[in-house]
Amino acid sequence: MTDATALPEGFFDRPLTGRQLSDFSECPRRFLLSQFVSEKEERRYRGAAAVLHQGLRDAIVAFYQAGEDVADAARELRTLFKKHFEGALCADAIEESRTEARGLKSLDEFARTWVPEHPTARDTDLRLALTIDGQAFASSADLLFADGAGTTVMRLNSRRPAPAADDLLAEPSAVLLALAADQLEGDRPKCVGYYSLSECKLVPIEIAPDQIDYVRRDLVSRAARMRRETQFAPRKGRQCRWCGARGRCEVWR
Numbered sequence: 001m002t003d004a005t006a007l008p009e010g011f012f013d014r015p016l017t018g019r020q021l022s023d024f025s026e027c028p029r030r031f032l033l034s035q036f037v038s039e040k041e042e043r044r045y046r047g048a049a050a051v052l053h054q055g056l057r058d059a060i061v062a063f064y065q066a067g068e069d070v071a072d073a074a075r076e077l078r079t080l081f082k083k084h085f086e087g088a089l090c091a092d093a094i095e096e097s098r099t100e101a102r103g104l105k106s107l108d109e110f111a112r113t114w115v116p117e118h119p120t121a122r123d124t125d126l127r128l129a130l131t132i133d134g135q136a137f138a139s140s141a142d143l144l145f146a147d148g149a150g151t152t153v154m155r156l157n158s159r160r161p162a163p164a165a166d167d168l169l170a171e172p173s174a175v176l177l178a179l180a181a182d183q184l185e186g187d188r189p190k191c192v193g194y195y196s197l198s199e200c201k202l203v204p205i206e207i208a209p210d211q212i213d214y215v216r217r218d219l220v221s222r223a224a225r226m227r228r229e230t231q232f233a234p235r236k237g238r239q240c241r242w243c244g245a246r247g248r249c250e251v252w253r
C-alpha cells in the first residue's frame with residue numbers, strides 16, 4: 001500500500017474532475033489519498049450504495065450500447081445487472097441480497113417509464129472537456145438522447161431520495177457537467193441533468209444565465225486552492241462514513 005504524502009508528479013497537467021473538487025472541499029486528505037486508491041477498494045469502503053450504483057449504471061449503459069430489444073427491456077436490463085453487479089463488495093450476504101433486489105426493482109421501473117419514450121441513445125459514456133481561464137476540467141455523461149425536440153444529456157443517479165435541483169447547483173460535478181454539455185450540439189435545445197433511478201425522474205441542472213460567470217469563477221478558484229495546498233490535513237466527520245480512502249487514513253488507524 002502506498003504511503004501517500006504528496007500528489008503524483010504531473011497531477012495538475014491533467015484535467016480536474018468535479019469529484020476531485022468535491023473531495024478536496026470535504027476533506028483535503030481524502031482528495032490526496034483518492035489518487036492512490038483503486039476503484040474496487042474505494043467501492044468496498046463506500047458501501048452498498050456505491051456497488052449498487054455501479055451495477056445499475058453499467059447495466060443501463062450496456063443496454064443502450066447494445067441497442068437491445070426494447071420490447072423486453074426489463075429482462076435485458078436484469079440480465080445485464082446480474083452480470084455487472086459486484087455483490088461480493090457488500091458487507092454481507094443479507095446486504096448483498098437487499099441491494100440486488102433494490103437494483104432489479106429500479107431497472108424494472110426504468111424499463112417501464114423511461115425506455116418506451118427513449119428506445120435508443122445517440123451516445124453513451126461520453127467524455128466531456130471544458131477549459132476555463134486556462135484550467136482544464138473533465139466531466140462525463142452516461143447517456144445522450146436526441147430527437148426533434150432537442151438533446152438530453154444525463155448522468156444516472158441512484159441516491160435516495162433524488163437530489164434536489166437546487167442542491168445540484170452546489171455540486172462541482174453537476175455544475176461541470178452542465179457547463180461542458182452546453183458546448184455540445186451547437187444551439188440545439190438541451191436538457192442536462194441527473195436521472196434519478198430511485199424516483200424515475202430527470203432532475204435538471206439549470207444554471208441561471210446571470211450565475212454562469214460566478215460558477216465558472218468558483219470552479220477556477222477551487223482548482224487554485226488545490227494547487228496551493230501542501231498539508232492535505234484530514235477532516236474527520238460524517239463524510240468519513242462513506243470515504244473510499246478510509247482504509248488508508250491515519251485518523252482511523
Ligand code: SF4
Pocket residue numbers: 027029030031033234235236237239240241243244245246249250251252
Ligand atoms: S476517513 Fe475521513 S478524515 Fe480520513 S480521508 Fe476520509 S474523509 Fe478524510
